[in-house]
Amino acid sequence: MNTFRARLMFALLLIIVTVLTALGLLLGSLMNEMNMEQTVDRLQKETKLLALQINPLDEDQSLDVYIEEASKQLDARITVINDEGAVIAESHASYESSTVDYLQRPEIRNAGVDDTAEVRTSESVNEEMLYYAEPIGNGENVEGFVRMALNIEHIHEATGRVWLFIGISFSAALLIIMILGYRVGHQLTRPIYELTEMSKQLVKGNYKARAYDDSSDEIGQLARSVNLLALNLDKTTRRYEREHDRLRALIDHMGSGSFLTATGSSVQTELEEKSLLMEKNSKGYITKLYPIKPLTLFNRVYDRRKQARSITLVTSPAKESYYEVYGTPIMSERSELEGVVIVLHDISDLKRLEQMRKDFVANVSHELKTPVTSLKGFAETLLDGSHEDPVIRKQFLEIIGKESSRLQDLIEDLLELSRIEHHTFQLHPSAFFLTEVISESLTLLHKKAEKKHIRLEERFHEEMEMVGDAARIKQLVINLVTNAIVYTPENGHVTVEAFRDEESHRCVIQVKDNGIGIDEQSLPRIFERFYRVDRARSRNSGGTGLGLAIVKHLVEAQQGTITAESTVNKGTTFTVRLPCSVTNETNRVPKSEALVR
Template structure:
């Protein structure tokens, strides 16, 4: 802005000089009045006229200069100030000088530009907020790298999954942020080929091994400019686990079905080959075939029951049920197995505990838990059953003095066909579906079942059932 003042002052000085020169030329016509033969009064009058003229010219020039500054310099200064604020990002700044037609047009032009800048800024801020919300809402980890391989975008899921601070990662290359080596190799291939790639990776996190489905693609701008690449990592750990459970189920059910079928087929062939002639051998073979057919029937019934539960078609009939009666009836059912192993069931139950539940289903739960406790316990040991009210729930505890369960096996204990000791389970006639059925029945009653165990000491199952019916 100083340049404008300097130029204006320079122009004014030039004009003043020209006027003074012109004035000097005019006044020079009167130089003869300064001769020696001119009266002193006339010379004095001339000097007064000369000084008055100079003062008058100076005043006129100052007035002209002030008007020029007021009309041109001040509006320019105001407009320059508004433009500077707009350049600094203050899009609320507005021009308000409309003293002349030119200033009015310039004011409208500057204010129009300011309004458009403000609108564009608001639109960009809204789009950035939408993009930030969208990126944060994606259920997968997302990374975006610039053209030189530096991180310029990290979403919240990546930070939570990999326990990293997104601000610390900004500006670092993909080789400096701690990704697994196979992901780094694939990212480098995407940079080199500029092609979409999809692959799977396993990373070790604090929670354990995490399976990732990784999608990488180049980012192309509107004008075809290559901006970088984007990496999306979807956690498929649960899908991998479920796939493994499915494979295990198919393998286990095939094995469980094959074993009794093989026995029945083998002994029936032996009978057909002539063993039927010996009454003792025939009876022994028939007993084995009967036992295996019962086992096959139990397995199929449990499979159908469990399938019904998992499809959602499983229903329970809630009526007022006395848990004491449920426990006592369950003990009667397993009493023969208790006597075979010379064991004892120690009861700690109140006189009566009423809850809304399905009596027969709860008996099935208790029988399964008691059968497990008996099957995995040594002879002459004690199984403890405890029933007590805990706030709004009834807690049923079944404690044995059996072989116990390894901590690594506890998370899979309620899976179908999962066995801690396959040989012992098969000898006891179990199908491997008991605990899975227990879990479904308890959850259908809006309850929970938990397990604690110590190898060589025993196992404790706890069931929590609500005292009042829940909608």
């Protein structure tokens, strides 16, 4: 007993006995449950068959005869109960007292609800019986119940025989297992233990775990197969993760809305629920949903099994949005339609650009037509004989000259705007003093301001040096001040202020006037081409309607921003913010050279 073999055999014997005992108990229980399930299944089928044949209830002599005959054939006790709980037919003469409320029996309460059977000791025969009941009638119209009962003594007898067989078989098996187990136990334990540990690592996600067994038997083959499985899982997992990351990155950055819908009767509801555009507030919270209706496109893709596209308009209180909707069918390997992918592209900006192009062409045509019409009209009048009158001739020629200058200014502004917007447009940055450029610009506009008795003022906090295109900055200052002079009444004043914003490290130019101001509706559109707050005043002053548009493009070309603040009848303030840092690599050019470049 003290030897290693004895201790091993004792431990092995204890384990085998325990295992065989547990296995015997399990098999015995399974066989008992199997016999019971077969008996219950037979009882259920026979009871349901009787319930179908006893419908409707008949309390005459024929029902008793039929129940008694069926009881003999089925070797079971049969009881027919009406919906009030009274027994109207019984296969055995010694059935329970009619005063018993059969409706409270478990099998009666469960009838029609589930298929469970009830095992209990019968009070009339004092034997353990298996009961099952089935309602008589269709649907909720239950007219009564038919109950069958079987004596389960034969099940206990069969179970006893099973236990005897299991005991003899397991005793013989124990002897054989002990003889063979001692020899193979140790050889099998070690590799199986290694495989078990490896499988645990695989469950945890460690696909680099490996089992080491060089034998050529089944255990060795199993170890190599598990190693190969771990290698394939590692490769598959990494490939799946890469594909998942790529797909997620693609979906997150595709810039389009998309969803997939399956085919079926709920397609319309599914599309209506999923086709929503979200409106968010400044904090990113969803405040409202606006639906899109791509059902027509879906039906087209579904019917034709081909790609389709359409353009839909979504209207919200804030704006109108256009979406190009693409539908693509998802076909299986058997060429069956499994679903449809719907992709939404926001083309609102393209639509707005197209509308801006149309408006631009219409505005250019209108602006060119006005001076050309004037030139043609006055020229025809002079040709018809008015040139002989020196007063009229001089007046008409002055008007023709004025309209020609206006036409020339319009064409020059159009060409200038086209050059700025072209991709080949380049700035010529250099270091210069911003205050000198502003002063030079105001000097050029003094005569124009004096005609309206407008006072031009400049305010500089310091001598400001910056890097930029001096000629373009001078151009935008002239355009802003000219615009202020046009919309400022006589005896008004225009102030140009320049200072350095230490927080943003930018040079700021502000042009302030006390003119007519701009209303809130017009303020967001003042940088559009040909948009005028007061068209009559602008035309009389010779403006082209392109000055502020040119200013905006010049500011953006130098990585700057421009904003406007205005109050009606009080004045307007334009604020330009430009980068003003000077790098060591930039050489400052003389003032005169920077301005004439």
